[in-house]
Amino acid sequence: MNISSPKGNIDYVEHAVDILQAAVTLIKNGQRCALVASLTIEGGAAREVGSLAVVSQCGSMTGYLSNGCIDRDIMLHGIDAIETGQVKRIRYGAGSPIMDLKLPCGGSLDLVIDPAPDLTILSDALDALRARQTASLSFSPNGGLMAGTNGPKRFRYAPKPALVLAGRGAILQATANLAAQMDFVLHVASPDDTDLESIALLNPTSTQQMTTPDNPLDILFDAHTAVLLLFHDHVWEHSLLMNAAKAHTFFLGAMGSRKTHALRLQMLQDDGLDIETCKMIRGPIGLVPSLRSASLIAVSAIAEVTSNIPASQIALI
Numbered sequence: 021m022n023i024s025s026p027k028g029n030i031d032y033v034e035h036a037v038d039i040l041q042a043a044v045t046l047i048k049n050g051q052r053c054a055l056v057a058s059l060t061i062e063g064g065a066a067r068e069v070g071s072l073a074v075v076s077q078c079g080s081m082t083g084y085l086s087n088g089c090i091d092r093d094i095m096l097h098g099i100d101a102i103e104t105g106q107v108k109r110i111r112y113g114a115g116s117p118i119m120d121l122k123l124p125c126g127g128s129l130d131l132v133i134d135p136a137p138d139l140t141i142l143s144d145a146l147d148a149l150r151a152r153q154t155a156s157l158s159f160s161p162n163g164g165l166m167a168g169t170n171g172p173k174r175f176r177y178a179p180k181p182a183l184v185l186a187g188r189g190a191i192l193q194a195t196a197n198l199a200a201q202m203d204f205v206l207h208v209a210s211p212d213d214t215d216l217e218s219i220a221l222l223n224p225t226s227t228q229q230m231t232t233p234d235n236p237l238d239i240l241f242d243a244h245t246a247v248l249l250l251f252h253d254h255v256w257e258h259s260l261l262m263n264a265a266k267a268h269t270f271f272l273g274a275m276g277s278r279k280t281h282a283l284r285l286q287m288l289q290d291d292g293l294d295i296e297t298c299k300m301i302r303g304p305i306g307l308v309p310s311l312r313s314a315s316l317i318a319v320s321a322i323a324e325v326t327s328n329i330p331a332s333q334i335a336l337i
Contacts, residue, residue: 028079030091034203036072036177036334037149040142042082043074047139052077054098055137055165057157058085059173063113063127070175070334072157075133077102085131086112094131101135107164108133132163141167145177152179152242156337176335179244180205181270183325186230186237186260187250188212190314191275195250196222198318202326204246207239211256234259241267246325248305249274254284261288265297271328273302273321 033039046053056073058065066087073083073091075098084091090112101108113128142165145155158171182205185196192208192215199206200222208219209228216227228238233256241247247264248271249257257274261284264272274284281303288298306320307327 028076028081028095030084030095031080031082032084033082034067034071034084035180036155037146037180039072039074039083040146040149043137044139044142044146046074046076047137047142052102052136054101055134055142056083056085056094056098057132057134057159057165057173057175058129059132059159059163060130061127062129065127065129068332068334069336070177073098075099075102085129090129094133098133098135101133105135107135107162109163132159134159134164137165138167141165149177149179152182152240152244154178174337176337178330178333179242181329181333182207182225182242182245184209184237184239184241184245184247184264185250186210186247186256187275188215189250189252191317192250193218194314195248195318195321196224198315198322200224202322207237209237209239230256233257236263241269243268243270245269246271246328247273248321248325250321251275254280257284258287258291261301262291262293265293265301270330271302271325272300273305273324275305275317275321276303278304 043053043055054075058069058071061069067085071085073081073085075081075095079099081095085094097108097110110131111128145157148155154176156174156176158166158169159173160166160171183199184207186209188210192210196208196219206224207226208224209230210216211230213229216229220227241264247269249260251257285298305324307323308320311317311320
């Protein structure tokens with residue numbers, strides 16, 4: 021086995037849907053690849069147990085399992101697994117025979133590398149995540165990816181968090197710019213076509229022009245979605261708040277003062293939204309109160325959304 025450092029690039033994407041997409045694309049294009057998964061973690065770690073990566077036969081890797089300390093070694097083992105066709109189990113850190121590679125965060129990490137992951141299993145999981153449903157992957161006793169649910173290691177993956185931004189003006193544009201750099205499925209709606217034209221350059225998942233305050237958004241609100249309303253003219257909010265609140269999004273917030281928020285909640289209750297659901301609507305938004313800069317409001321609002329993302333996007337089941 022060649023122990024020289026691999027020269028391929030690492031694409032540091034994080035979510036399972038992006039890694040599965042990379043693997044499916046490689047296989048459909050006739051390229052061999054290896055799926056890497058973390059099976060156990062003891063002590064500190066940069067990623068969750070169940071995190072994925074895919075190594076291509078040309079030596080590139082999509083995803084990561086550490087914060088850079090062992091990823092290139094993992095890439096090298098992935099290339100070797102593809103060449104030999106053998107499933108590999110590797111342990112880094114405490115109890116590992118690889119003495120020259122340490123985990124600075126302490127603890128240990130057990131990985132499996134499947135050199136020929138099943139396309140149908142990968143595609144089914146990818147389709148589920150794209151449909152905003154959970155997906156699961158099972159690993160056999162020898163560590164390879166397997167069909168069914170009887171593997172000793174089975175992980176459930178949540179869809180990628182989505183962020184719906186509706187509003188207008190500088191704060192909408194600043195928040196969209198920041199959100200575009202983060203790992204959200206980004207949807208943007210505004211009554212202002214110039215805002216939408218500017219934001220379209222960020223390649224959001226969707227944009228929608230709002231023509232009246234009552235027109236519904238062509239977006240699926242679900243438990244994996246956050247909604248931020250960024251209007252100064254609050255007449256645009258009411259219908260959106262009613263629809264999003266009933267969908268039980270993981271975060272729902274609207275810009276405005278405490279007085280504005282109290283009036284907003286009263287109007288929602290007057291239209292039949294129950295008090296407990298109203299309590300879930302955040303306002304004023306942001307972790308830092310009373311900001312006056314669009315860019316700082318954007319950081320504060322996105323930080324509050326991020327703090328409410330469900331703690332684990334991957335579960336061992």
